[in-house]
Amino acid sequence: xxxxxxxxxxxxxxxxxxxxxxxxxxxxxxxxxxxxxxxxxxxxxxxxxxxxxxxxxxxxxxxxxxxxxxxxxxxxxxxxxxxxxxxxxxxxxxxxxxxxxxxxxxxxxxxxxxxxxxxxxxxxxxxxxxxxxxxxxxxxxxxxxxxxxxxxxxxxxxxxxxxxxxxxxxxxxxxxxxxxxxxxxxxxxxxxxxxxxxxxxxxxxxxxxxxxxxxxxxxxxxxxxxxxxxxxxxxxxxxxxxxxxxxxxxxxxxxxxxxxxxxxxxxxxxxxxxxxxxxxxxxxxxxxxxxxxxxxxxxxxxxxxxxxxxxxxxxxxxxxxxxxxxxxxxxxxxxxxxxxxxxxxxxxxxxxxxxxxxxxxxxxxxxxxxxxxxxxxxxxxxxxxxxxxxxxxxxxxxxxxxxxxxxxxxxxxxxxxxxxxxxxxxxxxxxxxxxxxxxxxxxxxxxxxxxxxxxxxxxxxxxxxxxxxxxxxxxxxxxxxxxxxxxxxxxxxxxxxxxxxxxxxxxxxxxxxxxxxxxxxxxxxxxxxxxxxxxxxxxxxxxxxxxxxx
Amino acid sequence: xxxxxxxxxxxxxxxxxxxxxxxxxxxxxxxxxxxxxxxxxxxxxxxxxxxxxxxxxxxxxxxxxxxxxxxxxxxxxxxxxxxxxxxxxxxxxxxxxxxxxxxxxxxxxxxxxxxxxxxxxxxxxxxxxxxxxxxxxxxxxxxxxxxxxxxxxxxxxxxxxxxxxxxxxxxxxxxxxxxxxxxxxxxxxxxxxxxxxxxxxxxxxxxxxxxxxxxxxxxxxxxxxxxxxxxxxxxxxxxxxxxxxxxxxxxxxxxxxxxxxxxxxxxxxxxxxxxxxxxxxxxxxxxxxxxxxxxxxxxxxxxxxxxxxxxxxxxxxxxxxxxxxxxxxxxxxxxxxxxxxxxxxxxxxxxxxxxxxxxxxxxxxxxxxxx
Numbered sequence: 011x012x013x014x015x016x017x018x019x020x021x022x023x024x025x026x027x028x029x030x031x032x033x034x035x036x037x038x039x040x041x042x043x044x045x046x047x048x049x050x051x052x053x054x055x056x057x058x059x060x061x062x063x064x065x066x067x068x069x070x071x072x073x074x075x076x077x078x079x080x081x082x083x084x085x086x087x088x089x090x091x092x093x094x095x096x097x098x099x100x101x102x103x104x105x106x107x108x109x110x111x112x113x114x115x116x117x118x119x120x121x122x123x124x125x126x127x128x129x130x131x132x133x134x135x136x137x138x139x140x141x142x143x144x145x146x147x148x149x150x151x152x153x154x155x156x157x158x159x160x161x162x163x164x165x166x167x168x169x170x171x172x173x174x175x176x177x178x179x180x181x182x183x184x185x186x187x188x189x190x191x192x193x194x195x196x197x198x199x200x201x202x203x204x205x206x207x208x209x210x211x212x213x214x215x216x217x218x219x220x221x222x223x224x225x226x227x228x229x230x231x232x233x234x235x236x237x238x239x240x241x242x243x244x245x246x247x248x249x250x251x252x253x254x255x256x257x258x259x260x261x262x263x264x265x266x267x268x269x270x271x272x273x274x275x276x277x278x279x280x281x282x283x284x285x286x287x288x289x290x291x292x293x294x295x296x297x298x299x300x301x302x303x304x305x306x307x308x309x310x311x312x313x314x315x316x317x318x319x320x321x322x323x324x325x326x327x328x329x330x331x332x333x334x335x336x337x338x339x340x341x342x343x344x345x346x347x348x349x350x351x352x353x354x355x356x357x358x359x360x361x362x363x364x365x366x367x368x369x370x371x372x373x374x375x376x377x378x379x380x381x382x383x384x385x386x387x388x389x390x391x392x393x394x395x396x397x398x399x400x401x402x403x404x405x406x407x408x409x410x411x412x413x414x415x416x417x418x419x420x421x422x423x424x425x426x427x428x429x430x431x432x433x434x435x436x437x438x439x440x441x442x443x444x445x446x447x448x449x450x451x452x453x454x455x456x457x458x459x460x461x462x463x464x465x466x467x468x469x470x471x472x473x474x475x476x477x478x479x480x481x482x483x484x485x486x487x488x489x490x491x492x493x494x495x496x497x498x499x500x501x502x503x504x505x506x507x508x509x510x511x512x513x514x515x516x517x518x519x520x521x522x523x524x525x526x527x528x529x530x531x532x533x534x535x536x537x538x539x540x541x542x543x544x545x546x547x548x549x550x551x552x553x554x555x556x557x558x559x560x
Numbered sequence: 561x562x563x564x565x566x567x568x569x570x571x572x573x574x575x576x577x578x579x580x581x582x583x584x585x586x587x588x589x590x591x592x593x594x595x596x597x598x599x600x601x602x603x604x605x606x607x608x609x610x611x612x613x614x615x616x617x618x619x620x621x622x623x624x625x626x627x628x629x630x631x632x633x634x635x636x637x638x639x640x641x642x643x644x645x646x647x648x649x650x651x652x653x654x655x656x657x658x659x660x661x662x663x664x665x666x667x668x669x670x671x672x673x674x675x676x677x678x679x680x681x682x683x684x685x686x687x688x689x690x691x692x693x694x695x696x697x698x699x700x701x702x703x704x705x706x707x708x709x710x711x712x713x714x715x716x717x718x719x720x721x722x723x724x725x726x727x728x729x730x731x732x733x734x735x736x737x738x739x740x741x742x743x744x745x746x747x748x749x750x751x752x753x754x755x756x757x758x759x760x761x762x763x764x765x766x767x768x769x770x771x772x773x774x775x776x777x778x779x780x781x782x783x784x785x786x787x788x789x790x791x792x793x794x795x796x797x798x799x800x801x802x803x804x805x806x807x808x809x810x811x812x813x814x815x816x817x818x819x820x821x822x823x824x825x826x827x828x829x830x831x832x833x834x835x836x837x838x839x840x841x842x843x844x845x846x847x848x849x850x851x852x853x854x855x856x857x858x859x860x861x862x863x864x865x866x867x868x869x870x871x872x873x874x875x876x877x878x879x880x881x882x883x884x885x886x887x888x889x890x891x892x893x894x895x896x897x898x899x900x901x902x903x904x905x906x907x908x909x910x911x912x913x914x915x916x917x918x919x920x921x922x923x924x925x926x927x928x929x930x931x
Contacts, residue, residue, distance in 0.1 A: 068776050099778030111766050112773030114719065116612075116701060123858030128778035130854035137859070154926070156612070173777065359740040380743030388741050394762070395738035398754045412743050438761055452742065 013086075015180055015212040016044040016067060020081035023062050023071055036062045038236045040081070044229070046179070047210040049203075051223050051243070053252045054233030055471045056441045060216045063233060067182050067214060068102040069095045086179055100129055103173025107185045109165040110157070118144075118160075118168050119153045125176045136175075143171045146208075147201045162345045163194025167201050174205070180212045181205065187222055189468060191344045191497045192532045195222055202226070218471050221254030221500065221536055225271035244268050252472055255500055255536040258548045275540035286543045286554075307334040310491040311356065311386070311460045316365035318351050318515075325351040327515040328365070333460055333491035338482050340502040340523070341495045342533060343512035349495040350391060352512070353462045356493075357388040369460055380412065387458035391465045393449035394438070402440070402448060403433030413456040424451035427481050442469035446478075454485070461485055463494040467501050479505035499527060503535040503546035564866075564923035569608070571698030572706055573867035577604075578694035580874025581915055584881040585686040588892040589679040590902045593912065594686050597877070600916045601693040607919035609696050610926070621692020625685030632681030633674070639663050640677060644670025644896075672896045679894055705857060708846045712855055716779070720770060727766060731759045781854075794848060801845030808838025870918040880911020 021040040027033035036059045044050055054060045065071035069090035072079045083090040085102055095104075106112050115121045122143055126136045144150040147167045152160065160168065166186055173181065183202070187195035203226050205211050217223045224230075230246035232239045239246065244267040247257045256275040260268040263282065269275035311333040318326040325348045333339060341349050354360025356367055358374030359382070367374060369385045377385065390396070399405045406420035413419070424431065428447040431440065437448060446466055453461065463482075467475055475498070482492050482505055496502060502509060502523060509526040511519040511533070519526050524544050527533045535546050545551050578601075585597050609615040636642075637649070641664055653667035704715040735758045744754065815831025884905035885892055891905040 070772055070776060074772055074775055095776045096778050096781045099776060099781060102776070104773075104776040106769060106773060108769065111769040114770070114774060114777075116699070120858065125777040127856050127858055128781055130781075130856050133856060133858065133860070136856070140858070176778065354737075357741070359737060378743075379740045383741060383743045390734075390738055390741065392734065392738075395735045395758050396742055398757045409742075456743070 013046045014043050015046045015048070015086060016042070016214070017084040018042040018066070018081065019084075021066060021083060022080045023059075023066065023077055025075070025077040034236075036077075036236055037066070037233075037238075040236075040238045042231065042238055042240060044212060044214065046212055047206070048228045049206050049213045049226055050215070050229045050231055050240075051220070051227035052214060052216040052231045052233060053220055053250070054216075055252070055473065056218075056443050056469070058233045059236045060233050061184060063231075063238070064104075064182050064184050064214065064216055066090070067180070068098045068104050069093060070104070096128075099125060099178075100176050101178055102180045102182060103170075103176060103178035104182045105166070105169045105173060105184065105186060107188065109169035112169060113157050113165075113172075116156055117153075118149060118155050118157065121157060121168055121172045122175050125172060129176060139175045139177070143175050146174065146204065147171045148197075161194060162190045163197040166190065166194070166198045170198070170201060170205075178211070180214065183213065183215045183217075185217055185469075186215060188218055192499065194345060195219070195497075199223065199226065218469065219498070220252055220472075221256065224254055224257075225273075227270075243270050255548055256540060259537055259540065259551060262548060262552065269540075272536055272539045275536070279540050282551075283541055283543070286541065286545075307336050309333070310335050311367070311369050313356055313367045314365060316352065316355055316367060317363045318348070318355050318361055319363045320361075324515050326355060329515075329517055331356070331510070331517065333493055335459075335489045335491055336486050337508055338486045338492045338494070338506050339508040339510060340506035341493060341510045341512060342497070342499075342502065345497075347512045348515040349512050350464050353388060353464050353493070353495060356460075357386050357462055358382050359388070383453070383458060384413065384456045385458055386460040386462065387453035387456060388462040389446070389449050389453055389464065389466060391468070393446050396449050396452065397437040397445070400436060401433060402431055402435045402437060405437055405448060405452065406433075409452040409455045415455050415457075420451050420455040423454050424448060427451055428477065443471070443474040446470070450481070458490070460491045460493070463492070465495055465497075467496050467498045475501050475504070499533050499535045500547075502527060502533075503538070504549070509533075566924045566926045568610075568702075568861065568925055569698070569870065569918075569922050570706070570861040570863050570867045571700075571703035573863070573870040574698040575694045575703065576871035577874035577915065577918060578690045578697075580871070580876070580878045581693075581912075582687045582690040583878040584908070584912060585683060585690060587881045587885055588908070589676075589683055589894050590892055590905075591679060591682065591894060592902050592904055593881075593892070593908055594679070594682050596909065596912045597686055597915075598689060600877075600912055601690055603916055604919045605693045605696050608922060608925055612699065614699055615696045618692050618696035621689055621695070624692075625689045628685045628688060629678065629681035632677050632684070636674060636677035637666070637669055639665060640673065642667050642670055642673045644672030644674075646671035646899075648674060672899060675894065675899070676896055702861065706861065708850050711846065716774075720767070724763060724767060724770075728759065728763055731762045735759050735762075798845050798849035801841050801848065803845075805838045805840070805842030805845060808834050808841065810838075812836075812838055866918075866922045869921050873915045873917045877911040877915040880907040880909070880914075883911075884908035 018040050021037055022035045023037040024035040025033060040063070052060050052063060062071055065075060066079065066083050067085065069083070071077065073090070073094050085098065088098060088101065090098070113121055114124050119140060122140045123136050126139065131139075144153055147170060149164065149167055149171060152164060152168070157165065157168065170181070170183070170186075186198055186202070190198065199222060202213060202215070206213055206226075215223055224243060224247075227243050229240060230243050230250070232246055232250055232252070247253055247268050247270070248261075253261070256269045256272060259275060260278065263279070265278045269278050309332045311331075313329060313331040316326055316329045316331070317324065329352060341352070343349055351360065355362045356374075358367065358377070359379065362375065372385060374382045374386050397405055399408055402424075403421070406424060407417065409420040410417050421433075424447060427450055428444055431444055431448070437445060440448065450463075450466075466478060470478060479501065482494070486492050494506075506523050509519070509521065509523050510517050511526065519529070524546055527535060527546065528538050528542075528544070531539070537548060537551060538546050541551065545554060581597055581601060585594060588594065605618055609618065637651070647668055648671050649669040651666045651668055654665040656663055656665055701719055704718055707715045732755065735755050738758075739751075739754060744751075812831045812834030815834065881892070884907045887907065888903075888905050891903040892908070894902050
């Protein structure tokens with residue numbers, strides 16, 4: 011008999027609002043039952059109630075977050091009304107988005123033991139379980155490493171290990187791979203699938219990067235405005251508004267069943283590939299988006315020999331780089347390859363040990379900060395750092411004032427990026443995507459010639475990314491240069507003309523998107539892996555075959 | 561004899577050793593003895609520290625010690641009482657109004673008074689460096705883990721505070737840098753909210769994340785079916801015993817340390833009794849409270865011979881100083897009237913030298929594995 015691991019009956023969640031106001035429920039009438047040993051992928055747009063659903067599984071909602079939960083949540087027979095999250099720790103393991111924020115101790119081994127210590131397990135048991143878990147997650151060689159010195163993928167695996175030592179029956183993961191580079195994400199997903207297959211543990215994952223997890227999922231739970239639909243992946247993906255490129259390709263080509271992975275798409279796409287070979291169409295450029303401009307674009311930023319050292323560590327080493335008008339460039343590479351440091355150095359607000367940066371005729375480092383941002387703007391990785399006013403309206407007014415622009419410029423820009431954010435909202439209450447939009451608008455108010463963005467796609471859903479791609483295109487279309495760092499190959503395939511790859515502080519590859527991303531499997535987008543022939547996105551495919559049919 | 565297997569010494573052993581040296585330092589202004597104590601601390605720290613972040617902080621304590629000496633001397637020159645016969649810095653004295661009588665603003669600096677100030681600064685610096693030594697040799701977080709169970713929650717609060725502090729510094733740095741991106745180079749009071757607000761919000765967010773993580777990992781987990789009434793009575797008793805016990809210890813210590821105590825020898829036992837009873841009450845409270853918390857320790861640090869030896873050498877340093885104070889009290893201070901070379905009391909010197917032993921008798925610290 012297969013048991014039910016998680017059972018939600020008529021669950022509605024409502025957070026407390028200001029006095030006298032009864033806010034809309036975040037979840038309404040959710041009925042969901044998850045069987046033991048299933049790997050369930052929870053998808054949904056930002057703010058749809060995914061995190062609330064996940065929090066409800068171990069009682070953090072409402073015990074920790076406050077608010078009002080009606081209906082019942084049962085995990086292996088324990089009702090979260092009677093059990094607090096701490097009393098469910100031996101049953102449900104929860105790993106948050108930012109593993110570093112959840113670490114209590116200093117080293118890997120102590121972190122693995124922390125949960126067991128709290129549960130009062132015997133020392134001999136703890137010793138054995140720590141060793142098992144170190145092996146299970148492939149982190150045995152890191153056992154006495156300080157947690158802060160680990161890479162993102164390692165930290166995420168330690169975080170998973172630290173809840174696995176309590177031998178939970180259910181593992182809940184909130185965006186486990188969002189912040190990771192492709193290699194780190196693969197390590198983490200490999201560890202998760204091993205847990206599912208070896209221990210038959212029930213796993214619930216929420217993830218924006220659906221393309222990374224979809225192929226492993228037994229079931230999709232789609233959260234739309236607080237309501238939940240669930241079903242097998244191939245069924246859910248037929249109608250889902252959130253779909254990775256392989257699924258969109260499958261829908262376009264009318265494949266049944268829909269492909270869930272590159273492998274599926276490769277097998278289903280034999281006919282398409284054959285057709286491509288037969289016609290031997292010119293391999294590139296395929297997309298109307300990527301048609302290079304005939305006129306010679308002017309260079310807006312030229313950097314030579316930029317070097318940044320932190321003590322003995324060389325973060326950026328002799329980087330030569332030029333950014334041209336009308337071009338969107340993407341800077342890719344592992345976590346810790348020096349991408350952020352390079353952006354800050356180019357902008358002039360970060361440290362530079364050696365080298366020269368010119369924006370037009372000026373060195374941004376020699377300009378005052380307020381003049382500098384009119385030549386070269388940067389949206390940092392945590393955009394919230396730039397916000398200090400208490401409403402969106404005040405932030406916009408402040409930005410107009412700082413840039414010496416017409417009042418209302420920033421507000422108009424914000425409405426063009428993401429319309430409908432009320433003026434009186436508090437910036438901290440905005441969703442990740444809205445906050446990014448606000449900071450982008452603030453930086454665009456100064457109308458800089460060069461715009462740099464550090465990991466703008468983090469935490470954005472597919473729609474958010476599509477909007478961002480469009481905005482960046484538009485900025486570049488006005489004769490500006492854009493450089494962004496990202497791990498998201500699909501976004502790069504959609505949005506960038508040119509890709510630079512950084513490793514160990516040096517730029518190791520630089521060229522047109524199609525040439526660079528298809529050269530390495532780690533950076534290739536799904537469509538390129540499935541079809542090849544210089545096609546990167548579903549839009550490319552449509553365009554190519556559209557031309558053929560016409 | 562085979563070389564001892566590398567392992568971390570019990571953190572309490574290092575703290576006991578350091579407190580012994582600190583106690584010794586607090587009893588003397590003899591520059592030779594203070595120098596010897598500093599040398600011993602330095603020697604042991606260099607021999608037995610790891611390259612963990614907390615160990616690297618030893619330098620900061622040394623710098624803090626130097627700053628303390630500098631301040632002590634500066635204050636002496638600015639407002640201290642200047643005495644002595646050998647003029648080293650003739651400065652005009654600034655007359656102060658009647659109500660500030662007793663404070664000499666500037667004025668001629670004499671060698672004797674200046675030396676006295678310098679040595680008092682050195683004494684304080686030695687205390688600070690002794691604590692810094694303990695900090696460098698023993699992970700403060702591991703020390704908290706050896707606390708009795710009843711203090712589990714206090715320990716956790718300290719751990720959280722300790723981990724949030726560096727994050728706070730990192731936040732401030734990030735926000736300061738981000739302000740440049742908005743072209744905001746404003747300084748002074750008006751800039752404070754612009755930095756403080758994002759930093760505070762960031763810190764709050766992180767603390768909430770940490771709290772949520774701890775909650776879902778079972779922090780504060782109690783065995784089920786504890787009748788509510790009994791639990792409340794127990795926690796009341798714990799609080800009462802611990803608090804009254806600690807108060808009794810505090811009052812008793814005043815009595816023990818009171819220099820006029822020797823004048824009433826017939827009641828000399830009273831403060832000591834108060835301390836003993838107070839300690840007993842406090843420990844009873846902790847024991848009862850500790851039974852409530854079912855927390856176990858993963859790989860507890862063992863207490864073996866080297867730990868005992870280490871603490872004993874610290875005790876030896878303090879004891880040697882006490883013996884010298886009883887025998888030859890004049891040798892413990894720097895002779896300033898007239899200035900002469902300081903002497904070297906035998907017991908104190910031997911005690912301090914013994915405290916260098918842990919550099920040899922303790923197992924070496926584990927080295928990080930090559931990754």
